Amino acid sequence: MNRSRIIYFLLVIVFALTGVSSSLAQAHLIVKGDRLYENKEYAAATSYYEKQLEKSEDIEVKRKLADCYLKIQKDTEANYLLENIVASPEANADDYLQYANLLKRIRNYEKAKVFFKKYAELKPEDQNIAKLILSCNLINELQDNQLYTIKPISVNSPQSDFASAFYKNGLVFVSGRKNRTSRQVDGRSGEYYLDMYYSEKSGDHFLPPTPFSEDFNTKYHEGPACFSSNEKFIFFTRNKGTLNLQGKSELNLYTARHNENNWDKAELFQFSGQSYSMGHPSISKDGRHLYFISNMDGGYGGTDIYVCQKIGFAWSRPINCGSSINTDGNEMFPFIAEDGYLYFASDGHIGFGGLDIFKSIFEQNEWTYPVNLGPPFNSSKDDFGYLIRKNKDIGYFSSNRNGSDDIFEFHQNPDKIQNLKGRLIASTNKEALKDVELILMDNLSKENSTKSDKNGLFSFDIFKGKNYSLIVRKPGYKTKRILYFPSSEQTAPKQLNIAMDTTHWVQFKGNIIDQFSARPVEEASIQIINQTYKSNSLCFSDEYGDFTEDIDPSKTYNIIIQKEGYFTKVINNYKFQANKFEQIELQKYSGNQYMELYGVEYDAGSWELKENTIAELNNLAGLLKVNPHISVEINGFTTQDKGKKENRLLCEKRAKIATEYIISKGITPNRVQYKSAGYDSGRSALVVKLSEAF
Structure with missing residues (x-):
């Protein structure tokens, strides 16, 4: 073999080995990046995917890198990459979305x-x-009307900071800044592990924050x-870093009590520590309802908002808010305000993009359709962590609109506030009417309420240029709804x-x-x-059950009648009848109580729903609708013995289809x-067990 041929073969071998080495190096980059990606360490994974894309145009790597950019809020980089992906003939529906x-x-x-x-x-x-x-079409209807002014607060750092709770004279908040307790960086965000901090407010300023505990x-x-x-009890979120059987690291709720000097050791909340x-806990002012988020089975999407009610020293089973x-x-970051409004962040309701802040209130045994708070609270980025005091003149929310998560303080804009005054008189003799109830409504949302004084006078602070309605109510007089349309933003409103x-009026x-038992409740x-006016009045039965x-x-x-330990009863479309004394029966319940659905019928060996079965299930759905705190287990039975296996399959189908009908x-x-x-x-073919009630 001549020399030139030997050199030729050596070069071929070198190039072949170089190609193998290069392929192995590229495969190694993808494997490392994928391992970090699967572990949700998105910030760390990006460098491996970026190096891989310097050498190839692998669309799967591009997709994963774009997802990493989105997860760590690098929108500019994600935009460039996704624009490239959707222009490719390999683009699919998920890329477009x-x-x-x-x-x-x-x-x-x-x-x-x-x-x-x-x-x-x-x-x-x-x-x-x-x-x-x-x-996208409705977004222009929610424009910033400058009714509130916002500003970032001084405790913000270059890392993530977001509001958590009012505490003492300041705020407890969460931050990814460098700290003493977690010295390592979270690969998912590229920041230090989150800790809780406290900052006291002095005047208009926050003092330097310190670790909460x-x-x-x-x-x-x-x-x-x-x-x-x-402030004797704390509920907080912790991610211990351990993996469950599915390889996921779950969030858990912890609680602790303050013993006058220090906090007791934190313990797992009753339903935490599961798969x-x-x-994101929030507890009501009376301490009886704890709201939080969870991805437990039986929800509607990614994370849902749930509530537990305090029963003695324990908590009821979590109930989905519907x-x-x-x-x-x-749905994330619930906050239950003192006036009963639930504020929360969602990327599932119609909004500007990312997480938006919404509010709803529990009325007539159900949550009202959530209202988007609009600008300046909501932006095209993630907005969440809304907190507000009872007087509603100052509050806080968090947003990544300027890059990383920051806490913003908001105030009512004093330039947009004016006073609406009025006087109530009797139309017959023009005399002043005292103790008239007035409810100020904004977009079907109750904003404030008051009563007229002895001279019939009342006043509300309102926003300039905004439309309102007033519900005016006093026994012995016709209830009225007064629509208020301002003449202009510059002129003060005339006295109403x-x-x-x-x-x-009559006595109901x-x-x-x-x-x-027929005993009084x-x-x-x-x-x-x-x-007509959606106005409520409330009374209670006395020791004889009378009201x-x-x-x-x-x-x-x-009319909604409620008593702990009884099913709620609802009487719809009630019209008063003279000389009729209403006697209302309430049915008692207890945990693990069974209810036979005697009207249920099936053909032999069938699980098809017949008309009378549907009627019974409609009654059960109605019961659950007016008792949102109750959950049930539907047990399927058969009265014909076809063998253990066949009996089990038939009964399971009956119970499953009945359950699906109730959910529908x-x-x-x-x-x-x-x-x-x-x-x-x-037994009846369907028997209902009250598996949990509070």
Whole structure:
């Protein structure tokens, strides 16, 4: 073999080995990047994917890198990469959806609609896409009217900082800044593990923050937190870093009590430590309701908002807040205000992009449809962590609109506030009317309430240029709704002189008794809701079960009767009838109580729902709708013995289809479970067990 041929073969071998080495190096980059990506260490994974894309145009690597950029809020880099991906002939429906969501987040709404529609062409079965397109069309209706001023507070750092809870004279907040307890960096965010901090407010300024408690802050994530109204109890989120059987690191809720000097050792909340996450707690002022988020089975989407009620020294089983609040997206950071409004962040309701802040209130035994707070609270980025004091003149929220998460303080804009004054008089003799109840409404939301003084005078602080309505109510007079439309923003509103016409009011009388014992039920609450004006009056039964309330007999009412330990009873479209004394029976319940659905019938060996079975299930759905705190287990039976295996399959199908029917009526999935009970000649085909009630 001549020399030139030997050199030729050597070169071929060298180039071949070089190619193998290069391929191995590229494969190594992808493997390392994928390992970090699967572990949700997105910040760390980006460097491996970036190096890989210097040498190849692998669209799968591009997709993962774009997702990493989105997760760590690098929108500019994500935009460039996704623009490249959707231009590729290999682009799919998910690429279009991800790009459209990013375009919406960076406020390019018209282009976002184009790619939402491209996605819809490929995935017409996705019913959520119409809502996303609608959100792009409606976004211009929610413009900043400058009713509130906002500013970032001084405790913010270059890392993530977000509000958590009011505490003492300041704020407890969560931060990813460098700290003493967690010296390592979280690969998912590129920041230090989250800890809780406290900053006292002095005048208009916050003092330098200090770690909230070394007993609670560990080397892993802590926060957000909330406190009972007396600040004796804390509930907070912790991620201990350990993996469950599915390889996921779950959030858990912890609670501790303050013993006058220090905090006791934190303990797992009653339902934490399972194969799901629980976090972002908020407790009501009376300490009886704890709201939080979870991804437990039986929800509507990613994370839903749940509530537990305090029973003695324990807590009830978590109840999903339902489809009015929760969507197929993520609901997060609930905050239950002193006036009963629930504020929360969501990327599933119609909004500007990312997480937006919404509010809802529990009325007539259900949550109202959430209202988007609009600018300046919501932006095209993530906005969340809303906190507000009772007087509503100052509060806090968090947002990454300027890059990393920061805390913002908001105030009512004094330049936009004016005083609305008025006087109530009787239309007959023009005399002043005292103790007239007035409710100030804004967009069907109750903003404030007051009563007229002895001279018939009242006043409200309102925003200039904004439309309101006033519900005006006093026994013996016609209830009125007064619509207020300002003449201009510059001129002060004229005094409202409201004349009230007399009308004959009557005493609505009744008696509440136990359905089985016929004994009086004391201290049952009777909520009487005027259907026309949605105004409420409330009274309670006495030791004899009797109650009396003045009502306008010309109106129609919904009446809700509630008593702990009894099923809630609702009387819809009630019209007063003279000389009729209402006797209302309440049915007692207890945990693990069984209810036979005697009207249920099936053909032999069948699980098909017949008309009378559907009627029984409708009654059960109605019971659950007016008792949102109750969950049930539907047990399927058969009265014909076809063998153990066949009996089990038949009964399971009966219970499963009945459960699906109940859920189709708007009952939250986690409130309805089912079980195959098997053969029993003496039982109804469907038996309902109250598996939990509070």
